[in-house]
Amino acid sequence: MENSFDKGYQLIKAELFRHLRVSQDAYKDAYLIRRIKARMRKLGINSYMEYYKLLKRDRKELDELLFTVAINVTEFFRDPVVWKRFQQKILPELVDYKKSKHQMTLKIWSAACSTGQEPYSIAMSLYEVLGDNLSGFRVSILATDIDRDALSKAMKGEYPKDAVESQVPKHMIPKYFIKDNDRYRVHPRVKRLVRFQYFNLLSSRYPKGFDVIFIRNVLIYMKKEAQEEIFEKLYHSLQDHGYLILGKTETILGKSARLFKLYDLVARIYRKNLEVK
Known part of the structure; x- marks a missing residue:
C-alpha cells in the first residue's frame, strides 16, 4: 500500500x-x-x-x-429502496409478529448514526406506518456513534432547510419538522423516540435485544477481521426474529456469512440464521 x-x-x-x-x-x-x-x-x-x-x-x-x-456521510432516507422495504415489509411483519406474541415493544438500533438523520428517519417511518397504533407500543430507538461532535449535532436535531427539503418526502415535512428561518427542527414527538449515546463498534460489550439493527456504510472502511468480529457481536445483539440492515455496497463475507440469511439482496437486509451451532 x-x-x-x-x-x-x-x-x-x-x-x-x-x-x-x-x-x-x-x-x-x-x-x-x-x-x-x-x-x-x-x-x-x-x-x-x-x-x-x-x-x-x-x-x-x-x-x-x-x-x-x-464522520459517516449521512442523509434523511438515504437509499430509498431500503426505506421502502422497511416501511412496507419489515415493519408490518414485525408488528404482526409482536401482536402474535403479545409483546408490545419495538427496539431498534441505528449504529454509526453520525449526525442523526438515520434514527430520525426510523422514527418518522414508525409514525408513517403505525400512525395512531404507535401509542400501543413501547418504542426505543438507540442511536450510537464514536464521534461525540456528530452526536451533539444529532441531539440538537436541527438541519439546513435545503437538506430537509431535498431529502424528506414533501408530505412528511410539516408533520415531523418545525421551520425555523433557514433551518428545520425535528418535531419533539420524533425526538422523544430516539436516545443518543456514545459507542465504539470495536468494543467488546454490545447492547442486546433488538428487533432491527441498521449498520450502514461504516463497515466498508474496516478490515475483514474487524468486520467479522462486529458481525459476531451483532448476531448476539439481535432477537431471533430480528433484521440486520447494511449499506448498499456492503455484504457479509467470510466466517460471518453463516450467521445471517439473506432477506433482500437489493436493500441489503439479512435475518438471523437460527441454525448456527
Missing part, C-alpha cells in the same frame, strides 16, 4: 487510534490515507512527519482529523 510504511504515517495512525480507542488494524490503510491526505492538502503540508508534528502541538487539528476519519 502506497505510503502505509512511511514512519510519519505510522505515528499519525498511532495517535489517531489512541484517541479513537480502537486497534490500529481496524481501519483500512487506503481509507485512512485518503482522509489524512485531504487534511494535509487543505493545510498545504506535503510530509506525513510534518503533519504528525502539527497534530502533537495543535489539539484543534487533531480533533479535525478525528472528525474526518469518524
Whole structure:
C-alpha cells in the first residue's frame, strides 16, 4: 500500500487510534490515507512527519482529523429502496409478529448514526406506518456513534432547510419538522423516540435485544477481521426474529456469512440464521 510504511504515517495512525480507542488494524490503510491526505492538502503540508508534528502541538487539528476519519456521510432516507422495504415489509411483519406474541415493544438500533438523520428517519417511518397504533407500543430507538461532535449535532436535531427539503418526502415535512428561518427542527414527538449515546463498534460489550439493527456504510472502511468480529457481536445483539440492515455496497463475507440469511439482496437486509451451532 502506497505510503502505509512511511514512519510519519505510522505515528499519525498511532495517535489517531489512541484517541479513537480502537486497534490500529481496524481501519483500512487506503481509507485512512485518503482522509489524512485531504487534511494535509487543505493545510498545504506535503510530509506525513510534518503533519504528525502539527497534530502533537495543535489539539484543534487533531480533533479535525478525528472528525474526518469518524464522520459517516449521512442523509434523511438515504437509499430509498431500503426505506421502502422497511416501511412496507419489515415493519408490518414485525408488528404482526409482536401482536402474535403479545409483546408490545419495538427496539431498534441505528449504529454509526453520525449526525442523526438515520434514527430520525426510523422514527418518522414508525409514525408513517403505525400512525395512531404507535401509542400501543413501547418504542426505543438507540442511536450510537464514536464521534461525540456528530452526536451533539444529532441531539440538537436541527438541519439546513435545503437538506430537509431535498431529502424528506414533501408530505412528511410539516408533520415531523418545525421551520425555523433557514433551518428545520425535528418535531419533539420524533425526538422523544430516539436516545443518543456514545459507542465504539470495536468494543467488546454490545447492547442486546433488538428487533432491527441498521449498520450502514461504516463497515466498508474496516478490515475483514474487524468486520467479522462486529458481525459476531451483532448476531448476539439481535432477537431471533430480528433484521440486520447494511449499506448498499456492503455484504457479509467470510466466517460471518453463516450467521445471517439473506432477506433482500437489493436493500441489503439479512435475518438471523437460527441454525448456527
